Each structure stands twice: as structure tokens, then as C-alpha cells.
Amino acid sequence: MLSPFCEVHIYEKGKTAGRKFLVAGNGGFNITNSATGNDLLNKFSPNGFLRYAISSFDSDATRNWLLQMGIPTYVGSSGRVFPEIGIKPIEVLQKIKEKLIQQNVRFHYEQEFVSFNSENNPVFKNNEIEIAMKADFYIFVLGGASWSVTGSNDLWRNEFDKIGVKTIPFQSSNCGINVEWTEDFKSKYAGTPLKNISISINDFTIKGEALITHYGLEGNAVYPIIAEVRKMISKNVEPIIHIDFKPTNSIVQLKNKIAGETIPTKNYKTVFNLNEVQLALIKQFTSKEIFIQPESFISSIKNLSIPVSSLRPIEESISTVGGIALEELNENFSLKKFPNIIVIGEMLDWDAPTGGYLLQGCFSTAYYAATSILNSLKNGE
Numbered sequence: 001m002l003s004p005f006c007e008v009h010i011y012e013k014g015k016t017a018g019r020k021f022l023v024a025g026n027g028g029f030n031i032t033n034s035a036t037g038n039d040l041l042n043k044f045s046p047n048g049f050l051r052y053a054i055s056s057f058d059s060d061a062t063r064n065w066l067l068q069m070g071i072p073t074y075v076g077s078s079g080r081v082f083p084e085i086g087i088k089p090i091e092v093l094q095k096i097k098e099k100l101i102q103q104n105v106r107f108h109y110e111q112e113f114v115s116f117n118s119e120n121n122p123v124f125k126n127n128e129i130e131i132a133m134k135a136d137f138y139i140f141v142l143g144g145a146s147w148s149v150t151g152s153n154d155l156w157r158n159e160f161d162k163i164g165v166k167t168i169p170f171q172s173s174n175c176g177i178n179v180e181w182t183e184d185f186k187s188k189y190a191g192t193p194l195k196n197i198s199i200s201i202n203d204f205t206i207k208g209e210a211l212i213t214h215y216g217l218e219g220n221a222v223y224p225i226i227a228e229v230r231k232m233i234s235k236n237v238e239p240i241i242h243i244d245f246k247p248t249n250s251i252v253q254l255k256n257k258i259a260g261e262t263i264p265t266k267n268y269k270t271v272f273n274l275n276e277v278q279l280a281l282i283k284q285f286t287s288k289e290i291f292i293q294p295e296s297f298i299s300s301i302k303n304l305s306i307p308v309s310s311l312r313p314i315e316e317s318i319s320t321v322g323g324i325a326l327e328e329l330n331e332n333f334s335l336k337k338f339p340n341i342i343v344i345g346e347m348l349d350w351d352a353p354t355g356g357y358l359l360q361g362c363f364s365t366a367y368y369a370a371t372s373i374l375n376s377l378k379n380g381e
């Protein structure tokens with residue numbers, strides 16, 4: 001969106017740009033979310049950090065911007081916004097690149113940022129030759145640390161640390177959790193979804209779906225609890241999640257189904273309308289004494305406690321937290337120590353759940369930073 005009077009060059013270390021965007025495209029492609037105002041803002045943490053960026057370029061702005069490029073969008077389940085059916089991720093990426101090229105933005109591939117020189121200008125390496133760049137402003141968008149095949153890794157952190165800009169080690173966010181299943185459970189049920197459940201941890205509850213995998217659980221009811229799990233692991237407290245298999249039934253409603261009678265466990269499936277995997281999961285994390293008593297079994301249906309052993313590795317996470325420490329930033333994402341260096345996107349230490357918020361956060365930070373550069377150029381700063 002920078003105007004033609006700026007000469008803009010994009011340096012990318014890969015042979016092509018936007019590989020994680022394409023991976024996101026293949027995995028569901030929530031390009032933003034229909035939430036607006038505070039509903040949108042509250043999805044990002046730390047609380048309020050992106051308030052100016054989001055209010056300057058929100059989800060409606062993203063949809064309008066895409067529409068202007070010939071990419072209509074629609075709102076799907078849970079407010080997720082997708083490009084209209086039939087539009088492939090590569091077409092969206094191509095349109096964005098075409099728009100940039102029309103605006104005289106130039107792409108330079110196989111140019112890896114490797115360090116800052118003694119004047120704090122970025123140095124890029126191509127074919128073993130290192131050259132320092134000189135520009136009025138540098139915008140860094142180096143990404144988080146997951147899915148290294150797309151080009152993102154955390155090697156750049158060291159270079160920022162060297163110039164005195166604090167960075168925070170990356171950790172997994174929006175990832176699966178490891179749970180110690182028995183071999184038998186794993187072999188029978190890996191790949192089976194748990195639908196219409198809610199998962200709680202501490203005071204936080206989320207409804208949705210989880211997929212049983214060979215290592216544990218993942219899915220849209222798992223990603224939002226990751227921040228709490230991470231917090232507990234960092235305090236050396238074992239995280240315990242609680243699954244409610246019947247979030248629309250109260251305990252009283254479930255008790256009414258048995259009307260105080262002692263029913264055999266073989267009838268649980270029919271009486272409580274549970275499927276085989278739900279029953280097997282409850283059995284795995286409930287003692288025999290509790291399991292055979294229908295009244296206490298109901299407490300397991302409503303509140304099954306499952307210990308989490310760890311988070312899935314960074315490499316396979318949808319997103320990461322960590323990167324540039326937020327206290328290093330001015331409000332427009334420029335560095336306090338080097339105001340002509342701007343850092344945006346996932347390389348900053350913010351977090352958001354899946355559902356289109358991650359890309360929206362990247363678009364909003366990019367727009368806000370670019371606008372602030374334009375304003376400072378107009379004002380002759």
C-alpha cells in the first residue's frame with residue numbers, strides 16, 4: 001500500500017515468497033474473521049497491544065482489500081472468512097504479488113538477511129556474497145519459527161540480540177498437546193474426532209471439536225487452551241484439561257436419565273448417548289470404582305480430567321509466540337533503539353487463536369507500519 005513515490009524492495013531468502021501463506025491456504029485458509037471492534041481486538045494478546053493496528057485495518061478492511069483485487073470472500077462457521085469457493089490459495093497470493101508489482105514494488109529472491117553491519121544496516125547474503133542495504137526504513141517480516149520448510153526459523157533472533165534488541169525464545173502456540181494414551185487406545189482411536197465437546201483448563205472453557213491423534217489431541221477446541229497449558233508448564237505445574245462430553249446437558253439432566261437406578265456399564269452407551277470412543281476415553285481416565293457407579297460416572301462425562309504431558313514441537317505448530325520483545329517497540333512497531341527499523345507480523349511476541357486472526361494480525365501490523373512511514377515521509381521527518 002506504500003505510494004508510488006516510495007521505492008520499495010522486498011528481500012526474501014527463498015526462491016519464492018509467501019510459502020507459509022500457501023500452507024495456511026491448504027490447511028483451511030481462514031484469511032480473516034468476521035469479528036470486528038472489540039470482539040476482534042480481544043482475540044489478540046497481550047490485551048490491547050494491537051489496538052491501533054486493528055482499528056486502522058480490521059477484518060472488513062481485509063475483505064475490501066481482497067475484493068478490490070478480485071478476491072470475494074464469504075463468512076463460514078465460527079465467523080471464519082474464506083476466499084469464495086473455487087479460488088485457490090495460489091491465486092490469492094498471485095493477486096497480492098501482482099498488486100505490489102503494479103505499485104513498483106520489486107522482489108529480490110534468495111537474499112538472506114544474515115546480520116546488521118556496524119552502522120546497523122541489514123546485511124543480505126546471496127551466493128556467498130554479503131551486501132549491506134541502505135534505505136530510509138527497513139521493515140522486517142521474518143515470521144515465527146514453525147514450519148521451517150516455508151522459510152521461517154529463529155536464526156534472526158541472534159542478530160537482533162547483538163544490536164541490543166531483546167528477543168524472547170519461541171514457543172509453540174496453536175498446536176496439539178501430548179497425552180499419554182495406552183497403546184491399545186492409540187491403535188484403536190487415533191484419527192477419530194471428538195465432536196461437540198467443551199474443554200476447560202483453569203477458568204477457561206472452549207466448545208468445539210478435537211481430533212485424537214497418536215500423540216494426544218489437536219483441533220479447534222485444543223488450540224485456544226494452549227496459552228494456559230504453556231503458562232502452567234513454565235511454572236512446573238502439570239496441566240490438567242477437563243473434557244465435557246455433553247456440554248448441552250446439565251448433570252441433573254443426565255441424572256434424570258438413570259432416575260436413581262443402578263444400571264450396568266454395558267448400557268452406558270445407550271442411556272447417555274455416548275459413542276465408543278467417548279466411552280473408551282472416559283474409561284482410560286476414570287478409576288474402576290467411579291466408572292461402575294452411574295452417578296459418579298456422570299461426573300466423568302461432564303468433567304473428565306486428562307493430564308497433559310507437553311506441547312507439540314514448535315516445528316509443527318500453526319503459530320509460535322516469542323520473537324521481538326514488545327517493550328522494544330514504539331506504537332507503530334518501529335524499534336525504540338532504531339526508529340527506522342520496523343518489525344511486524346508473527347516475529348513479534350503476540351498471540352492469537354486460529355480462525356483467521358493470525359493473518360489478520362499480520363495484515364493489520366503491516367498496514368499500520370506502512371501508514372506510519374508514509375505519514376512521517378509526508379511530514380518530512
Ligand SMILES: Cc1cc2nc3c(=O)[nH]c(=O)nc-3n(C[C@H](O)[C@H](O)[C@H](O)COP(=O)(O)OP(=O)(O)OC[C@H]3O[C@@H](n4cnc5c(N)ncnc54)[C@H](O)[C@@H]3O)c2cc1C
Nearest residue numbers: 013020024029030112113142143151152345346356358359
Ligand atoms: C499449517 C498452518 C496453517 C495456518 N492456517 C492459518 C489460517 O487458516 N489462518 C490464519 O490466519 N493463519 C494461519 N496460519 C498462520 C499464518 O500463516 C502465519 O501467522 C503468517 O503466515 C505469518 O506471516 P509472517 O509474514 O509474519 O511470516 P511468514 O509467513 O512466516 O513469512 C516470513 C518470510 O520471511 C522469510 N525469511 C525468514 N528469515 C529470513 C531471512 N533471514 N532473510 C530473508 N527472508 C527471511 C521467510 O522465507 C518467509 O517467506 C497457518 C500457519 C500454518 C503453519
